[in-house]
Amino acid sequence: MLASWKVLAVIAVCSAYGLFVGAIPGLTATMAAALLLPFTFFMDPLPALVAMVTMSAMAIFAGDIPAALVRIPGTPSSAAYTDDSYALMKQGKAELVLGVDVVTSAIGGLFGAVVLMIAAPLLAEVALRFTSFEYFWLAALGLSATVMIASTAPLKAGLALLVGLLFSTVGVDITLGYPRFTFGVTELLNGVNFIPAMIGLFGVSEVLRNMGSARLNLPVATVRAEAIFRGVARTLWRYKVNMARSGVVGVFVGILPGAGADIAAWIAYAISRRFSREPEKFGKGAIEPIVDAGTANNACLAGDWVPALVFGIPGDSITAIVIGVLFMKGLRPGPMVFEQQPQLIYAVYISFIIANLLMVPLGYLAIKASSTMLRVPRNILMPAILLFCIVGSFAINNSPFDVGLMLAMGILGYFFEANGIPVAPIVLGMVLGPILEQNFMVSMIKTNWDVIQFFSRPAALILGFLTIATWLIPLAPIFRARGAPAT
Amino acid sequence: MKISDTLVGVGFVGGGALVFAATLTYPPMDGGHPGPALFPRIIATLMAGFGGLVAVRGVRARDATQEVAWRELFRNPGFINALFVLAGGGAYITLADWLGFLLTGTLVLFVLMWRLAVPPLRAGVVAVALTVVVHGLFAKVLRVPLPAGLLWW
Numbered sequence: 001m002l003a004s005w006k007v008l009a010v011i012a013v014c015s016a017y018g019l020f021v022g023a024i025p026g027l028t029a030t031m032a033a034a035l036l037l038p039f040t041f042f043m044d045p046l047p048a049l050v051a052m053v054t055m056s057a058m059a060i061f062a063g064d065i066p067a068a069l070v071r072i073p074g075t076p077s078s079a080a081y082t083d084d085s086y087a088l089m090k091q092g093k094a095e096l097v098l099g100v101d102v103v104t105s106a107i108g109g110l111f112g113a114v115v116l117m118i119a120a121p122l123l124a125e126v127a128l129r130f131t132s133f134e135y136f137w138l139a140a141l142g143l144s145a146t147v148m149i150a151s152t153a154p155l156k157a158g159l160a161l162l163v164g165l166l167f168s169t170v171g172v173d174i175t176l177g178y179p180r181f182t183f184g185v186t187e188l189l190n191g192v193n194f195i196p197a198m199i200g201l202f203g204v205s206e207v208l209r210n211m212g213s214a215r216l217n218l219p220v221a222t223v224r225a226e227a228i229f230r231g232v233a234r235t236l237w238r239y240k241v242n243m244a245r246s247g248v249v250g251v252f253v254g255i256l257p258g259a260g261a262d263i264a265a266w267i268a269y270a271i272s273r274r275f276s277r278e279p280e281k282f283g284k285g286a287i288e289p290i291v292d293a294g295t296a297n298n299a300c301l302a303g304d305w306v307p308a309l310v311f312g313i314p315g316d317s318i319t320a321i322v323i324g325v326l327f328m329k330g331l332r333p334g335p336m337v338f339e340q341q342p343q344l345i346y347a348v349y350i351s352f353i354i355a356n357l358l359m360v361p362l363g364y365l366a367i368k369a370s371s372t373m374l375r376v377p378r379n380i381l382m383p384a385i386l387l388f389c390i391v392g393s394f395a396i397n398n399s400p401f402d403v404g405l406m407l408a409m410g411i412l413g414y415f416f417e418a419n420g421i422p423v424a425p426i427v428l429g430m431v432l433g434p435i436l437e438q439n440f441m442v443s444m445i446k447t448n449w450d451v452i453q454f455f456s457r458p459a460a461l462i463l464g465f466l467t468i469a470t471w472l473i474p475l476a477p478i479f480r481a482r483g484a485p486a487t
Numbered sequence: 488m489k490i491s492d493t494l495v496g497v498g499f500v501g502g503g504a505l506v507f508a509a510t511l512t513y514p515p516m517d518g519g520h521p522g523p524a525l526f527p528r529i530i531a532t533l534m535a536g537f538g539g540l541v542a543v544r545g546v547r548a549r550d551a552t553q554e555v556a557w558r559e560l561f562r563n564p565g566f567i568n569a570l571f572v573l574a575g576g577g578a579y580i581t582l583a584d585w586l587g588f589l590l591t592g593t594l595v596l597f598v599l600m601w602r603l604a605v606p607p608l609r610a611g612v613v614a615v616a617l618t619v620v621v622h623g624l625f626a627k628v629l630r631v632p633l634p635a636g637l638l639w640w
Binding site: 038042155158173178208211379390411 | 490492499509516520525527531533534537541544565571573576577580588596603613614617618629
């Protein structure tokens with residue numbers, strides 16, 4: 001099924017697209033996913049999934065290139081080791097850094113794919129027994145983890161999440177069919193259109209931010225592509241334990257709803273420094289954290305798909321966007337997909353394998369072309385991206401209303417990011433909101449509004465307990481202070 | 488567009504109140520149980536609560552960001568560029584049906600690139616080329632009915 005020329009063309013084009021977007025500072029992998037949305041809307045589900053998987057794998061690696069060459073991470077997942085990468089470049093070791101980046105990314109991605117292939121079917125067996133109670137707590141746990149664990153500013157992340165949940169209530173409600181927050185606008189009866197909203201939040205807001213930036217063109221160092229793999233094998237053999245550890249860290253962070261590759265990279269970096277024999281070198285040109293974080297962020301990508309495929313709960317903003325697209329195509333990710341449409345599951349597995357195997361040769365070519373890519377004039381690139389955003393939003397319903405919605409979301413995203421409010425939780429709120437509300441209302445109606453029933457089943461009890469425990473995380477320092485002996 | 492946390496928090500408190508007020512006319516379910524209003528009200532209440540905490544934190548930190556930001560905002564070329572971006576989108580909404588995609592897209596691209604100091608000749612050539620490519624991709628490959636406007640092909 002992946003051997004058709006159409007799917008192979010999708011892999012080739014999306015690989016190039018992901019490498020290009022990831023290598024340009026200011027263009028994130030999530031933005032790339034949002035811009036890819038209008039095209040996946042017109043594709044069948046299988047090539048749409050293949051496109052997203054391939055693009056994201058390449059983009060997460062490609063963010064390492066400008067991190068090393070101009071000290072600006074191409075994507076947030078490369079931010080953790082930007083200083084070390086750039087410092088090593090200044091020492092004349094740019095080729096070693098980029099070679100380590102591409103190989104650790106491929107290894108991390110393959111490791112994550114193997115875990116995905118093993119874990120997802122096992123969890124799907126468990127998920128088949130889930131009822132509305134378990135799904136409610138799972139959605140609540142995912143939303144809570146996004147705010148409490150995966151964010152450095154829980155209050156503001158909570159606000160963003162609530163905005164996303166509010167957007168998910170727009171349209172006809174599931175209980176009485178009553179129109180909520182439509183203000184008489186026909187286009188809002190089906191809710192906030194997901195694709196223009198994503199394009200606005202991640203595409204237009206980035207354009208607004210980049211157009212507002214004083215530095216439009218970047219000074220770039222040149223790389224000797226023929227020397228990229230020199231010394232890589234020796235380096236990776238020296239840090240083989242680090243790679244194994246970081247692969248596990250990356251996958252587990254990915255499984256956590258709302259925590260993406262950037263979180264995985266930072267956690268792997270912190271663990272690497274904790275266990276390193278030379279922690280004083282971190283931040284000043286150490287290759288060890290690059291090995292760790294570079295492995296973790298790509299391993300995390302596959303981990304993000306575990307909750308997305310098994311429960312329909314996104315692991316990060318990219319899988320949230322993919323789930324939104326699948327919903328629009330009438331597909332509901334979950335355990336039944338494993339039985340009714342296994343070809344989609346296998347497509348995701350094989351896409352990850354292919355993308356990560358192709359990452360080494362394509363990554364080599366991207367590194368070779370990096371000087372050229374990074375010199376693309378941004379004063380031409382940004383208007384071009386805006387035009388793609390406008391047409392992409394218009395194309396879904398052939399409606400100027402969607403273009404207006406895109407602009408409004410762009411302003412919202414721009415304002416939020418300028419004030420330290422993360423935008424990614426909005427996506428999670430929009431995707432998980434209907435799951436949360438629907439399962440809550442179904443549970444309440446079938447139990448005649450008996451709230452105790454939410455804890456009546458063992459899995460529901462465990463998930464409920466975990467969710468409530470997550471809410472109590474901010475209170476942990478208070479309890480710790482009270483428990484400390486008086487001095 | 489940075490403003491103080493106090494203002495951000497107060498904004499969300501106000502937003503939460505508005506959302507709550509908007510749900511007052513929503514009908515209940517049979518038996519008087521909450522229906523369409525339940526979830527929005529929970530969201531509104533939490534939004535007001537979180538917003539209040541952000542506002543309090545802003546007051547405690549004596550965040551005076553908005554005093555600096557507003558004064559310099561319209562002197563900031565980056566902010567003006569952002570307004571041009573929004574105007575470009577607005578221009579598409581208002582002009583595309585009349586002028587058509589090809590002309591409107593070219594106009595929007597040209598004005599934005601000119602604003603970003605791209606030489607006019609290069610901006611014109613790139614604007615035309617990019618618009619034709621995007622038109623080909625969406626209208627011919629994806630068969631999206633982009634408005635023809637004054638140009639009938």
